[in-house]
Amino acid sequence: MGKSLYQKVWDAHAVGKLADGRTQLFIGTHLIHEVTSPQAFGMLRDLGLKVKFPQRTFATIDHIVPTVNQDQPADPLAADMIKAIRENCDEFGVTYFDLASGKQGIVHVVGPEQGITQPGTTIACGDSHTATHGAFGAIAFGIGTTQVRDVLATQTMAMEKLKVRRIEVNGELPPGVYAKDVILDIIRRLGAKGGIGYAYEYAGEVFDRMSMEERMTVCNMSIEGGARCGYVNPDHKTVEYLNGRPYVDNDDFEATAERWLSFASDADAEYDDIVRIAAAEIEPTVTWGISPDHGIAISDRIPDPAGAASEAEKATIEEALAYMKLPPGTPLKGVKIDVAFLGSCTNGRLSDFREAAKFLKGRKVAPGVKAIAVPGSQIVAVQCQQEGLDKVFEEAGFEWRGAGCSMCLAMNPDKLVGDQICASSSNRNFKGRQGSPIGRTILMSPVMVAAAAVTGAVADAREVFEFPGSPVAA
């Protein structure tokens, strides 16, 4: 029997068994940001410990940093947190991508950009969307602050081994269906807790054809399906993407690439579960409720609690619809929106802005809609500017901002107000997620956000724009 990538990476990084039966796992790459790291550095100081492998931790600021006048947060608490990460990185000798470096951005955008994210490695970060890095064939997962302390102090952590579920999507995605729709569809089928205890291996023709950025969108939302990590096996696209990036060993690149590829799952690898989905069945997908698995195809209707399979499901639907102030059994298409948000670690990369800009060219954001576009990193911002995309967004009526998490979790000034509805390219539609305790979020792909922005309502992008062919065609 062959091994899966998960198994191979696990074996290469296992330090040994701990007394409680868990494995001590070596974490090759550690990423930190301003919100979940200061307490960990505090714990380190309390225990009189140092950072064991300072060259293996990389820091940036993203969660709290403003997207306008980035270096001057009006909020003194935000200023404190930014100051704390600067001082901590300085004191403990950790590499830090600050605003002035031109490399700052959302930690899950920065890692791949810098070539820090590599196949066959373990990556941990105090952020649940760390699975994004799995797009490169890394085992990457979110950790809590005490574990951030453990990784800083020892470069290891205690971990329970996961099972592996292979999710195969084969065939052709219809035009207008994107990577975001694929993952929203997977989550809706398997549920928000379907992946608990599993690592997800995304495989099949659709993922093979996807660009690295599309693969990142998919892996990013693994946690929304309950899976702590998700990955795509490395292939020639992975290698090409990384070639020449700053933190890659470019001296002996061929040997490096060969080693990377050797981590891909064997053809006869064993899996704990296999799920198969036909690409042709996936439609543009949107959420109607308050959990990422509250998704429907855009042509469907919002569920009716009357048709629920169980009492528990009925209560969940009722709670979600009461919060969303949406009527049961009606289409989501046509529901008015107040805000359009394009950005986040799910969909804040160059290809996302390119794709949305393609359709926004020559169009205007509907009156009364506030639309913001927030590049995932300073590098993405520059790439977009070089292609003139920022102008396309501004001419359409979007505000073009500086890099950060922004309205994905609204720890900076970018927030919904009251019960505004936001068409969002981010990854979470929890109650209050976008900064207003009664704000409402509808998750969708960047092109669907563009369609909602120009029509002022949730729309089927395929009816608003013209699609020449499948967006993830080879």
Add this chain to the structure above:
Amino acid sequence: MALEKITRISGRGVFVPGADIDTDRIIPARFMKCVTFDGLGEYAFHDVRFDPETGEKTEHPLNDERFEDASILIAGVNFGCGSSREHAPQSLSKYGFKAVIAQSFAEIFFGNSTTLGMPCVTLEAEQIDRLRQVIDEDPAVEVTIDLEALEVRSSAGDSFPCRIPDSARDALVSGRWDPIQELLDNAPRTAEVAESLPYV
């Protein structure tokens, strides 16, 4: 580092209804602007405890005087899903909770809680429902989580087998729930693994 052996926890319970209670609900992101965890307790469940429009107390169970002294949180499925923020279990612990009983837990939340020495155990839906009823009838009922016997009991006479992964149970009962010392002790073997990895 000698840690307390956590074998049994007793206290009053409070039931918080709903499935998929996420960490944004447990501690809204805006309260995470802090460089220490101190003071997070007062913000636990903030946006469902206080009406976002009027600021008034809602009918959330944590506002119910009858459950004021509760130290055991009882919940439904997939409790603690969402972000990896340790602020969530920290805020519950600082609020005064010593343990959580639910139908199921999200993984990162579960791990974060264990590392704080706050056990999370699971029961079946009917058993949770029964506990809900008992404490609703008499909030003074004492709920006990016995990690050695793997049981949840109530002073109303209930006794249910509960579940918790072996490693977490072992870590709690033997006082090893914070693994830092053991991780540090294995530094020589860690160095060997680091040496074997070309990218490190």
